[in-house]
Amino acid sequence: MIRPLLPALIVLTQICFPLALQGDIVDTLSGLFKSANSKEISKSFSSSVELKVNEEEDVYPKAQAEQIIREFxxxxxxSASAVVHLINTNPNYRFGVLALNTKNGKFRVAVTLKKTSGTFFITELRIEPDK
Structure with missing residues (x-):
């Protein structure tokens, strides 16, 4: 009785397990924002990043984008970060919105990630005061 169920269970695990991990990159980024870890955040940057911090907006190389995030x-x-919105329906694209509380106020962080060679990289990051 158990033998026929084993292959079905294995197939189900292979299908469901990757789907369960799809939101993890945005959850991980939320934790990195809470800990202000610009170095680890920058590891997820693509080679160039469209970055907007408050009113400053431009496309920056990975190293310069890390410096700007560190300064921010x-x-x-x-003091706190939470995922408030997540789009993970496309296997090659992720979009997340974080609520970031800081000592100087609340910010809305929008993160766009695209999959390249099996890994998600941040292509756009927007940090704006929460309205």
């Missing part, structure tokens, strides 16, 4: 965290030390 220096001026606005985070």
């Amino acid at each position: 965290f220096t001026k606005n030390p985070p």
